[in-house]
Amino acid sequence: MDFFTGDFFEMLMIISFGIAWPTSIVKSIKSKTAKGKSLLFMSVVWAGYAFGIAAKLIDSNVTYVLVFYIINLCMVSVDIGLFFINRNRDRQTEFARNTDD
Numbered sequence: 001m002d003f004f005t006g007d008f009f010e011m012l013m014i015i016s017f018g019i020a021w022p023t024s025i026v027k028s029i030k031s032k033t034a035k036g037k038s039l040l041f042m043s044v045v046w047a048g049y050a051f052g053i054a055a056k057l058i059d060s061n062v063t064y065v066l067v068f069y070i071i072n073l074c075m076v077s078v079d080i081g082l083f084f085i086n087r088n089r090d091r092q093t094e095f096a097r098n099t100d101d
Helices: 006-018 020-031 039-058 065-100
Strands: none
Touching: 006 020, 006 065, 020 065, 039 065
């Protein structure tokens, strides 16, 4: 088996993209705000990973690379969930600020 296959380099690409998500998740948790986050961007990335998974399944090309797609999809899903939680917090803070006036 040749180690440097297309799957290997695809895995490296997915890992490279995925490195940013844990940092983004930690930022979302610590900041407790949705400001600076783009739901559209995260949704497009989420769809990209979902399409990648679908392609692997449709082509019956289920290899170890699929695991990395799933991990990244899960991390983006968590960040999207945190976006909604933090956006709700932002709205509550803004509402409280406006009612205090």
